Amino acid sequence: MKNMESLKELNRGQKAVIARLESSDDIRRRLQDMGLIEGTAVECVGKSPLGDPAAYLVRGAVIALRSKESDRIFIRFAE
Known part of the structure; x- marks a missing residue:
């Protein structure tokens, strides 16, 4: 899908929106x-x-996810 990647591709400091x-x-x-x-x-x-794992800020909380979990989450970068 256009402009979508898995969450594990997000680098430190980058922001995105969960798409799927x-x-x-x-x-x-x-x-x-x-x-x-x-x-x-x-x-x-x-x-x-x-x-x-990697740490993500979601709704004011920091959560850690392993690659096998973050690979199932697709994001859309802000334009």
């Missing part, structure tokens, strides 16, 4: 419970030296 969650299992529900809902702003605030 591509999961239909319990992980989807867990991600939504943490505030990762379509239309929500997200900012990468840090990554470990190897890039996994």
Whole structure:
């Protein structure tokens, strides 16, 4: 999809908006419970030296996600 990437591609300091969650299992529900809902702003605030996990600011809270989780979340960069 145009202008969409997975959340794991977001670099430190970059901001985007969640466009889609591509999961239909319990992980989807867990991600939504943490505030990762379509239309929500997200900012990468840090990554470990190897890039996994990464920390994201979502709705005023910092959450850490592993690559296997952030790869299921698609974002749209602000234009």
